[in-house]
Amino acid sequence: MHAPETMKPFRHIGTRPVRPDGVDKVTGKALYGPDFKAPGMLWGAILRSPHPHARIVSIDTREAERLAGVKAVATGRDFPTLESLVMHVGEGASDIVDVAHNCLALDKVLYEGHAVAAVAATSPEIARDALALIEVEYDVLPFVLGLEEALAQDAPLLHDNMFTKGVKPRPDKPSNASMRVEMGAGDIEAGLAGAAVTVEGRYTMEPVHQGYIEPHACVASWNGDGQAQIWCSSQGHFSVRSLTASVLAIPQSDIRVMPLEIGGGFGGKTTIYLEPVAMILSRKSGRPVRLAMSREEVFRASGPAPGAIIDVRIGADADGRLVAADVEFKYHSGAYPAVDAGAGVSSAIGHYRIANTRVVGTEVLCNRPAAKAYRAPGAPQVNFAVESALDELAARLGMDPLELRLKNAAKPGDPQTSGLPWGKIGWIECLEAAKAHPHWSSPLGPNQGRGIAGGYWGNYGGPSTVNLSVAEDGTFTVATGSPDIGGSRASMAIMAAEVLDVPYEQVRCVVADTASIGVSMVTGGSRTTFATGMATVEAAGEVRHLLCQRAARIWGASPEQVQWRSGEVVCLSGDKQGETMSVADIASRSFHSGGPIAAVSALSARGWLPGFGFHICDVEVDPETGHVAVVRYTAIQDVGRAIHADYVEGQIQGGVAQGIGWALNETYIYNEEGRLDNPGFLDYRMPVASDMPMIEAVMVEVPNPDHPFGVKGVGEVPIVPPLAAVANAIKAATGKRLNSLPMSPERVYAALHPEG
Amino acid sequence: MNKIHVNCAVNGDATEFLCDPGATLLDVLRDTLGLTGSKEGCGSGDCGACTVVLDGEMVCSCLVLAPEAEGRSVATIEGVAEGSVLHPVQQKFLEHAALQCGFCTPGFIVAAKNLLDRNPDPTETEVRYWLAGNLCRCTGYDKIVRAVLAAAAELRQERTPACTRPRQ
Amino acid sequence: MPSPAFHAPDTVEGAIALLAADPLARPLGGGTDLIVQVRSGRVTPSSIVDLKRIGGLSGVRRDGEAFVIGAATPCTSLKDDAQFSAAWPGVVEAANLIGSVQVRNRATMAGNLCNASPAADSVPALVAAGATCVIAGPAGRREVPVEAVPVAPGRTSLAAGEFVIEIRLPAGRRSGSDAYLRSIPRTEMDIAVVGTAANLEFDGEGTCTSARIALGAVAPTVVLVEAAGAALIRTRLDDAALDAMAEAVRAACDPIDDKRGTISYRKAMAGVLARRAVRIAAERAGVKA
CATH class of the missing domain: 3.10.20.30 (Beta-grasp domain)
Structure with a gap:
């Protein structure tokens, strides 16, 4: 690796330049998923199940096919028969059979909104009318929505062949529990028995949605020769390619996925819903087909984050040293197995040194849409329980809650829940920064309370490809395979410009399609600035090296006689000693000195480190109505090193806002028929501007020694602590502990007025 | 039809x-x-x-x-900029990184410009309530509100709006 | 599903003719409810009759002792009329809590009334204010109290071909004021869980001489709670009077449990918010409560 000398002051790292894609986005020119049109394009629409659980007896599409303007109709029978194959796409893993059946149900519908058929027509109105002509005969089955109900002996089974993984011996009966994960150390019961003080509690919440403003949309065009193009927005166009190819059982290289700008994902766009369906409709009609979800479809059919029931027992000795923690939780998977429990187990209590631990997570299937990754998937739920319980413990101990956390905080080298040692983490540094922050010691007004919570997320590295090329005039283009959700093109340009020591504007960054760059994993897991950044740094180093070689060749010097200095090559000895050659000089002569200059870095980034955050939240509670206003919020986070400081702060602020929404008002509401009652932004209440205070993002920098610039992932950590920080603030303001999310005015009122 | x-x-x-x-x-x-x-x-x-x-x-x-x-x-x-010259609201959105995915950005810019066209000196609270009909899921609104206040200040030809931290 | 026809008549008579000729025609004011309902398939009108091109149906004007608000007047433009805002601040604030600025630039109080949602924000304030509306139809024009229009959620007393052309409020404010408060989970963009409006008059001594308290979202239609008003009359809004008023408010509530709120919370909030609304109205009238 061509790591730069990190001791010298940075020229670009940590600055705040305007993002390269900015002007397109403030002028309305940027093309997002729903904005793309292909010549001759048809409009698709999807028929969805009104039932939460039913066997599909028959689907009669003949009337729809006869409607003038309808060019194709598709059902689950149009997909090839697939063998079970688990595919890993970033922060999730799915069996390709489930992915296919989620795109179009085959034998059973498993949730209200499950896709059962699709049409393509010459106008959206005709497509919509055609849906009404499709006759589906359902054999309606009993359904189950709740976690404990789904685990009951007599619960309706979603899948007859589901035997709980992670249980030994293998269960002899199928159930709705798809997976059980357990980790721990020591002797939990002995540890709790020996504790001077213990607290225990149950914490619950319903699923919540990622809430990206751009609904899912794609255009697919599949030609008779087998080759296809898909234009869509996603968190990973290579995952779109691999998943779609697998569902359709065709070679990946026959699909070229063109990444459009993505209007938010937060984990929810790491999977596919529409692309294989649009492909089938395109092949049948011979024309490009657009499929786009309405907001209602997004809520009914795309991945929420799991709801949860979490039971916690924590014990400490009389000095406030944590001695035992027992956490057992159940997460909603929805219709198909999900993987949040594993991350939940590793994200529960690893931020503290505790000798005796047991953390158990169970994934539970139920008749809801399949859960998908949502920003630190699996972590906020369990963190809400643990950090709330710690607040209770501090109160019981008569100890300052920050001191309790500081006293027990894990340091580098301490074991994680898995037993592996923590690397160079910055958790203690965050706690110390909180203690020193003016917010921590500022006075509170009437009916106000202050809550704190800390949390972490493991982050990731993984495969990324970057192609850095030099234009004939000496300017640079960085092409990556990583969709830019929140400014990563700017971060890549900063890192390349830093390595090359050239002006930021001399480096432009684009997101290349699947045929134009090598495979890159999804933008998720807080991996892009880390992993794609590592590839960018490596490619920039290689290009610098090539430029030096070319200059030496042009001068007739040996490579050892030249050196890169201030964005150009200097000749150190010989008859050209002291002469310099600019990139433009070298590039303009490149065709005759060895050819175009470019470097590809394709790597699987290792050495990622988790991120830690600590939040301070002040609320004001209206004691007569239960309304909670967040009046001040400070989020402190170890970011390793901020590449583009504005977008690091932005990640922290955005994660906090999502966490506050989750804490106070967001929730899925199902009615007694098993249908979603709030499938829109009106009643799925995400925070609006007037709900929020300014959010102070404090960046602590404990650089990652295994990244050339010290980067740690920053995007996911900030959604972890807010749930408990808000709950603890409400407790401080009112004396009441709220164990169930959301902490809506009605719930807070009920806690304050138990008499009704 | x-x-x-x-x-x-x-x-x-x-x-x-x-x-x-x-x-x-x-x-x-x-x-x-x-x-x-x-x-x-x-x-x-x-x-x-x-x-x-x-x-x-x-x-x-x-x-x-x-x-x-x-x-x-x-x-x-599409009509907010004058040719290639960005409106101050657009410019401040860029300078303050008031967008992440950018999908909500056009709506915010149109709404913010409409506010400043009638109220050149809004308070933070006025900005937040004026923009309450525009959802942003990425930013937590912090940098959006700062950008609008900075654009207002620029339109009033002030150099440093009170609510904005110094920038590099 | 054929798209509905679109008409934009320029006279009231033209609109009546279009609406009377087609039982499935719907008048279009601001459209913030109707267009959502049409696009979701909840209503399927055969034609839409836009009222906004009709002369005289937009804006606030004085007609002797009345303020007249044209049916096509968007909520935000109520704020532009200083006299009306001074006389009926509660009505203006209620109308300007609906949706967002974008929505209020389109939404009208007449539409809010005729959409017949029990949670409509402007209706309790209008009822408390004693507002009437003028309805035009094939049989001519009639004037009714606004509370006579909605009869059940989503249903009105309007006959075929009829539509509201204007809302009228008293212009000769004596010594009182009004206020509207609602409970929503967020600070904006929500449907009222409970809405409470108070319209009070006082004598020179600060004694309440007239009080009208109206509630939204606690019954199938907006409720005018006469007992609540009566509890305030001839008092100086002392605690006992406010307690009695709040008790009458809670007793008048007949809410449902739904995704937006429970029966018990709605009842409790009706009492709390009615008290606060009364205080605000009194303060606006220059009376210390």
């Missing part, structure tokens, strides 16, 4: 189009006129991503029937 012929002004240009009587102004802007800067986030007036200015007042174009535009003036995100 009985299409309706509509004459109106879009970003100052005389524009005519044929539309289905039940089509929304947003449908026509995006699908007929190719102005895809106005986004559809919800189709029910709850997200503000389709905000346009109709005869001087900002509205959700998903809640306007296209035939209603007859004889009226529509201003969209």
